[in-house]
Amino acid sequence: MARQSAGNAGFPDTLAACVDSRRDQPFRMRSVAHQLFVPAMLLAVAASASASSQCFGTTASGRLENGVSLPLSGRNFAAYSSIGWGVGRAFVHSRVRDVVLAAYAQLETTAPNKVFVYGETGLKNGGSFKPHKTHQNGLSVDLMVPVLRGGQSVPLPGSALNRFGYDIEFDDDGKYADFTIDFDALAELIHQLHLSANARDIGITRVIFEVPLQRHLWTTSHGAALRKSVEFSTKPAWVRHDEHIHVDFAVVCARM
Numbered sequence: 001m002a003r004q005s006a007g008n009a010g011f012p013d014t015l016a017a018c019v020d021s022r023r024d025q026p027f028r029m030r031s032v033a034h035q036l037f038v039p040a041m042l043l044a045v046a047a048s049a050s051a052s053s054q055c056f057g058t059t060a061s062g063r064l065e066n067g068v069s070l071p072l073s074g075r076n077f078a079a080y081s082s083i084g085w086g087v088g089r090a091f092v093h094s095r096v097r098d099v100v101l102a103a104y105a106q107l108e109t110t111a112p113n114k115v116f117v118y119g120e121t122g123l124k125n126g127g128s129f130k131p132h133k134t135h136q137n138g139l140s141v142d143l144m145v146p147v148l149r150g151g152q153s154v155p156l157p158g159s160a161l162n163r164f165g166y167d168i169e170f171d172d173d174g175k176y177a178d179f180t181i182d183f184d185a186l187a188e189l190i191h192q193l194h195l196s197a198n199a200r201d202i203g204i205t206r207v208i209f210e211v212p213l214q215r216h217l218w219t220t221s222h223g224a225a226l227r228k229s230v231e232f233s234t235k236p237a238w239v240r241h242d243e244h245i246h247v248d249f250a251v252v253c254a255r256m
Helices: 032-048 082-086 094-110 183-199 211-218 223-229
Strands: 054-057 062-065 077-079 116-118 140-144 147-149 152-154 179-181 204-208 244-249
Touching (some): 094 183, 183 211, 211 223
Antiparallel strands (some): 054 062, 140 244
């Protein structure tokens, strides 16, 4: 996602996701904006929950029919912004939704006490999704990197001041202020996405992550397997992907 001025970013609110310190509690959304926008969006999500999606074209030039939204929050995850979610910037292909939610469910067991934040995904009908160059056919998902603060798993800090996390700049050691990328949790997240996608005969087309940071992934318990089984970016992306990873899933789409 490009780092542009807040006026061009397409994000109208502040991040409203707060994590309860008790693992058995879901993310609690406490903003006034959440109260205003979420009820209507929940109706739209419920209406599309059983829909089967159809994608067309490519991630860079495509569209989507019967797109479904990722939930606003779950036991161990939440959207990057309640209003970004509320205005419909978290839609994906139904099969991608199933993969992501199954991975989060597994992470409750394989990465307990870790919290995750997902970023932007796409529009209900796909198509141009500014300021992104892709995310057009429901197969692309941004996932914010899990982070540690004082040794504790916390959400990536997001607000209007840092474009809801997208303007955070980690150094090549994965550090930003007093936050550190939790590479073990990130590797576990990608591993579970890979397993979940393969179990549903989808697979992952690619993962975009800042190349200098990838070396830290290779030292984790899943590092060797990830290098063999998942295609990672090998060249710098058009914008830095240090505060989030971009994942494209392999669903067969119809021609435009």
